[in-house]
Amino acid sequence: MITLDKARKVFSQGKPNEFVALHETSLVIEADRLTVIRGPSGSGKTTLLSLIGCMARPTSGRIHVLGREITSLPERFLTEIRRKTFGFIFQQFNLIPGLTALENVILPAYPTGERRSSLERRAAGLFELFNLASKARSRVEWLSGGEAQRVTIARALINDPAVVIADEPTAHLDSKLSREFMDTMGRLRNEGRTVLIASHDPLVYEHPAVERVFHIRDGRIDGDGR
Amino acid sequence: MMRRTRSFGLFMLGLLVLFVLMAAHAALSVRGAGPVLREEARLVRRFELTDLCLSTEANYTRHLSLADFHTAFQDHPLALEHFPSGALLGPPPHLRRSHGQLD
Amino acid sequence: MASWIDRQKNVLDFTLSSLLRRKGKNLALLAVYTLLVFLMASVMLATSAIRKEASTVLREAPEMVVQRTVAGRQDPIPLAYLEKIRDIAGVVSSDGRLWGYYYDPVVGANYTLLVPREDGPDPGTVTIGPGVARARMASTGDTLEFKGASGALIELVVGDILSTDSELVASDLVLLSAADYGAIFGPADGLATDLVVRVANPRELQTIALKIAERFPDTRIILRDEMLRTYDAVFSWRGGILAILLFGVVLAFVIVSWDKASGLSQEERREIGILKAVGWETSDVILMKFWEGAVVSLSAYFIGVLLAYIHVFFFSARLFAPVLKGWAVLYPQFRLIPFIDASQLTALFFLTVVPYAVATIIPSWRASVTDPDAVMKGIR
Numbered sequence: 001m002i003t004l005d006k007a008r009k010v011f012s013q014g015k016p017n018e019f020v021a022l023h024e025t026s027l028v029i030e031a032d033r034l035t036v037i038r039g040p041s042g043s044g045k046t047t048l049l050s051l052i053g054c055m056a057r058p059t060s061g062r063i064h065v066l067g068r069e070i071t072s073l074p075e076r077f078l079t080e081i082r083r084k085t086f087g088f089i090f091q092q093f094n095l096i097p098g099l100t101a102l103e104n105v106i107l108p109a110y111p112t113g114e115r116r117s118s119l120e121r122r123a124a125g126l127f128e129l130f131n132l133a134s135k136a137r138s139r140v141e142w143l144s145g146g147e148a149q150r151v152t153i154a155r156a157l158i159n160d161p162a163v164v165i166a167d168e169p170t171a172h173l174d175s176k177l178s179r180e181f182m183d184t185m186g187r188l189r190n191e192g193r194t195v196l197i198a199s200h201d202p203l204v205y206e207h208p209a210v211e212r213v214f215h216i217r218d219g220r221i222d223g224d225g226r
Numbered sequence: 227m228m229r230r231t232r233s234f235g236l237f238m239l240g241l242l243v244l245f246v247l248m249a250a251h252a253a254l255s256v257r258g259a260g261p262v263l264r265e266e267a268r269l270v271r272r273f274e275l276t277d278l279c280l281s282t283e284a285n286y287t288r289h290l291s292l293a294d295f296h297t298a299f300q301d302h303p304l305a306l307e308h309f310p311s312g313a314l315l316g317p318p319p320h321l322r323r324s325h326g327q328l329d
Numbered sequence: 330m331a332s333w334i335d336r337q338k339n340v341l342d343f344t345l346s347s348l349l350r351r352k353g354k355n356l357a358l359l360a361v362y363t364l365l366v367f368l369m370a371s372v373m374l375a376t377s378a379i380r381k382e383a384s385t386v387l388r389e390a391p392e393m394v395v396q397r398t399v400a401g402r403q404d405p406i407p408l409a410y411l412e413k414i415r416d417i418a419g420v421v422s423s424d425g426r427l428w429g430y431y432y433d434p435v436v437g438a439n440y441t442l443l444v445p446r447e448d449g450p451d452p453g454t455v456t457i458g459p460g461v462a463r464a465r466m467a468s469t470g471d472t473l474e475f476k477g478a479s480g481a482l483i484e485l486v487v488g489d490i491l492s493t494d495s496e497l498v499a500s501d502l503v504l505l506s507a508a509d510y511g512a513i514f515g516p517a518d519g520l521a522t523d524l525v526v527r528v529a530n531p532r533e534l535q536t537i538a539l540k541i542a543e544r545f546p547d548t549r550i551i552l553r554d555e556m557l558r559t560y561d562a563v564f565s566w567r568g569g570i571l572a573i574l575l576f577g578v579v580l581a582f583v584i585v586s587w588d589k590a591s592g593l594s595q596e597e598r599r600e601i602g603i604l605k606a607v608g609w610e611t612s613d614v615i616l617m618k619f620w621e622g623a624v625v626s627l628s629a630y631f632i633g634v635l636l637a638y639i640h641v642f643f644f645s646a647r648l649f650a651p652v653l654k655g656w657a658v659l660y661p662q663f664r665l666i667p668f669i670d671a672s673q674l675t676a677l678f679f680l681t682v683v684p685y686a687v688a689t690i691i692p693s694w695r696a697s698v699t700d701p702d703a704v705m706k707g708i709r
Binding site for chain 3: 230231234237238241242244245248249251252255256259261262263265266267268269270271272273274275276277278279280281282283284285287288290291292294320
Binding site for chain 1: 603605606616
C-alpha cells in the first residue's frame with residue numbers, strides 16, 4: 001500500500017554541508033498492519049516517515065501511496081493526500097499553545113470549510129474515545145503529558161485517515177502511558193487503519209500488537225524483523 | 227464557540243457604526259454651518275477681504291494670495307525662512323507660474 | 330458559498346488566536362499603525378476642510394486687487410491711478426483699500442487694521458475681531474492704545490466685537506475710521522494700500538487686468554480666481570509642503586510594513602510548519618497571514634480615522650496648531666466645518682490597509698512553501 005522504490009534523500013545537495021539522510025531505499029509498508037521502524041537517533045527514521053507521509057519529496061527514486069505515485073505531484077495535491085490519508089503524531093506533540101484541546105484537534109480541518117459545529121461534533125466523539133471530554137475546553141498548556149499525547153492522537157484522527165504515522169511517540173511518556181499508547185495504536189490497527197511508528201523504545205517495538213519491524217541505521221534499511 | 231471571531235466581528239461592527247455616525251455628524255454639521263458660512267461670506271464681501279486668517283505670524287502667511295516673491299525675502303534676499311508657518315504654507319500657484327500674461 | 334464563509338471564519342478564528350498569543354507585540358504594532366493613520370487622516374481632513382471653506386467663503390472676495398511694487402516691495406498705490414482704470418471699458422467701479430499690519434508690543438501680536446468702505450466705526454472707536462479681543466482681553470467699552478506715526482499714543486474705544494462665527498476670516502481684524510487709520514499710519518495723502526476693481530463681465534477680467542498692467546507697469550494684479558486657487562494649492566496634500574509632511578508619515582509607515590515583511594520569528598515559522606504538517610495548504614497559510622495583516626490594518630484604519638475626525642473637528646486640529654501658529658501670539662480659534670472628501674478617505678484606505686495586508690503575506694510565502702518535514706525534525 002505504501003511503496004518506496006529506490007527513494008533517496010539528500011539535504012543541502014551540492015553545498016559543503018551535504019548530508020545523505022536516506023540512501024537508496026526500497027520497501028513496502030503493508031496495509032492494515034502495525035509496522036515499526038526501529039533505529040537509533042540520527043538513523044534516518046524521521047526522514048523516512050517524512051517521505052512516506054508526503055511531507056517531503058525524495059531527492060531521487062519513487063514513492064507510491066495507495067497505488068498512486070506521489071513523487072511528482074504538485075504541492076496542492078500532495079497536501080490534499082496528506083490531509084485525507086495521513087494522521088501524524090509528532091515526537092514533540094506540536095500542539096499550538098493558547099488554543100484549547102478542542103481547537104487543536106479540529107485545526108487540521110479548518111481550511112476545508114466544514115461548519116464549525118460539525119467539526120466540534122466529530123471531535124467530541126474522539127474526546128469521548130480518549131477520555132478527554134472534560135479537557136476539551138482546556139488550554140493545551142494546562143494538560144498533563146499523557147493528556148497532551150491523547151490530544152495529538154485525536155488530532156491525527158480528525159480527518160479519519162487510513163494511515164496513522166507516529167514519530168518517537170513515547171519519548172516523553174512514562175512506561176504506563178507508553179503501554180497505553182501502544183494499546184491505542186493496536187486498536188486503531190484493528191479498526192482497519194495502517195499504523196506506522198518510528199521508535200527506538202523497546203516498549204514500542206516489543207509490544208504484542210506490532211506485526212512488522214524494519215531496522216534502520218545510518219540511512220539504510222538493514223534487515224527486517226518478524 | 228467562535229468567541230474570537232464573533233468578538234472581532236462585533237468590534238468591527240462597532241467601528242463601522244461609529245464611522246457611519248461620523249459621516250452623519252459631518253453631513254449634519256455641514257448643513258448646520260450655513261449661517262456661519264454666510265456670516266463669513268458677508269464679512270468678506272463687506273470688508274473686501276482676500277484671505278482666510280490662518281496665521282498672523284508673517285504678512286505672507288496672513289495674506290497668502292497677496293504674497294509676492296519679495297515678501298519672503300524680507301529685507302535681505304538671503305534672509306532664510308524663519309517662521310514655522312511659512313514652512314507649512316507655501317507660495318500661491320500664481321506666483322510660481324511665470325507671469326506670462328499679466329507681466 | 331456557505332463553505333467559503335466557514336473557511337474564512339475558521340481561518341480567521343485561528344488568526345485571532347495567533348495574534349492574541351503575541352498580544353504585546355501586536356498591540357504595539359496596532360498602536361503605531363493607528364498613529365500613522367491618525368496623522369495622515371488628520372492632515373487630509375484638515376486641509377480638505379480649509380480648502381472647501383475657503384472656496385465657499387472667498388467667492389465674495391474682490392474680483393481684482395491691484396498692488397504696486399517698488400524696488401521689489403509692495404508700496405502704497407496712488408489713488409490717481411483710479412481715474413485711468415475707471416476709463417477702461419468694462420470696469421464698473423474701482424476704489425482704494427486702506428489696510429495694514431500693526432504690531433502691538435503690549436502682547437506681541439500682529440493685527441490687520443482695515444478701513445471699511447461703508448458703515449465703518451466712528452472716529453475714536455474700533456470694531457475688533459474675536460482674536461484681538463482674546464489677545465488683549467478686551468470687551469466692549471475697553472480702550473486700546475495704538476502708537477501713532479508721530480509717536481503719540483492714540484486711544485480707541487472698542488465699540489463692537491465681531492462674532493466668533495467670523496474667526497476664520499476676521500480673527501485679527503481691527504476696523505477703524507479713515508481718520509484714525511491716518512493717525513496711526515501717517516496721513517494717506519492720495520495713497521491707498523491697494524486698489525479693488527469691479528467689472529461688468531467676469532469673462533473680461535483677464536483682458537482688463539492686462540490693460541491695467543500695461544498702463545501701470547509698476548503694478549501687480551491678483552484675480553479672485555487666483556485667490557481661490559491659492560487655498561486649493563496650498564492645502565492640497567498632493568503638492569506643497571504638506572506633501573512632504575505626508576511623505577514622512579508614509580515613509581514611517583513603509584518602514585513598519587517592511588519590518589513586518591522582512592521576516593518571521595522562529596515561533597511563527599514553527600507554527601506554519603505545524604499547520605502544513607496537519608494538512609493546511611500553502612494557500613490556507615497565505616490566507617491566514619492575509620487575515621493577520623487585515624485585522625491589524627482594518628482596525629488601525631477605522632480607529633485612526635475616527636480619532637482624526639475628533640481631533641480635527643472637535644479639537645480644531647490642535648496638534649497642528651504649533652506649526653500654523655508659529656511664533657504668533659494671536660491665533661484664530663476656528664471650528665472647522667467637516668467637509669469630508671470621501672475620495673481622500675478611500676485613497677487613504679488603499680494606501681494603508683492594502684499594502685500592510687500584502688506586506689504580511691510576503692515573508693510567509695517562503696515559509697509556507699517549504700516542506701513541513703522541518704517540523705518533524707523540530708529544528709527550524
